[in-house]
Amino acid sequence: MNTVNKYLNNKTTQVKKSLLSSKVVLLSGGEATGKTSILNLLRDSSSNTRVEKLNVWKTKAFGLTSTRLSINTIIIDGIERDCLLLDDSRLDITKLHALMDYLRFKHIRLVLTTTLNPKEFKELIGHKQVKTFVLEHVExxxxxxxxxxxxxxxxxxxxxxxxxxxxxxxx
Structure with a gap:
């Protein structure tokens, strides 16, 4: 296994563990840092995927580009967690509060990739249960x-x- 794969697998494991205690997991980093790869590894490791259809009003209120949410069930140490795996390019980040309230009501965790600075992001959503991973480019x-x-x-x-x-x- 090469260095990049080890790095991605290690970070994916850390993200999974953090889903036990955090409502939001933020994967922050620049270009080519593995954010999307980690989302794909999480998708691949999920035991179940279901689609929740949103009406147009909710889609606009949440700032999403799609009316469908793919909810992945990830098993961590025998405990199932429903997670929304999302790239910030697919939503209006200023409307994240509404999406967070909806997900909290449904007991769904959020794993979000972003190029925003983690400090800016935490100020933006003001959520206390945010676990941040700042990813770096690995050769x-x-x-x-x-x-x-x-x-x-x-x-x-x-x-x-x-x-x-x-x-x-x-x-």
Whole structure:
């Protein structure tokens, strides 16, 4: 298992554990930090997925781009938690309060990816049970090794080509 996969699996496990005590789990970070990959790993590990259809009024009130919510049931240490896995690009973040109230009423946890600074986000929603994970870009160590192997192969091929050219020149 390479470095990136280990990092993503470790963070996914931490996110799952935090769902036991937190109503909101925030995955914050810049581009290419694995936020969406962690959401996909959580989706893949869910035991059940159901769709809740919202009316147009609720969709607008919650600032969502879709009238359907996919609720994933995730089992953590034998305890089931219903979770909404959401990317902040799919909602109007200023209307998050309404969505939070709805989810709290339905006993659904929220895992949200965002590029916002965690401090700004907590101020925005003002929720106390927020667990934040600030993700960082991780490079795959094995990529460097592969690049070095390829560079060595190219150097050997260049040497072989030079020797073939000199042999052809002698013929």
């Amino acid at each position: 795959d160590d094995s990529k460097e090794d592969r690049v070095n192997v390829l560079m060595n192969m190219i150097a050997k091929i260049e040497i072989e080509l030079k020797s073939l050219k000199s042999e052809l020149a002698n013929v």
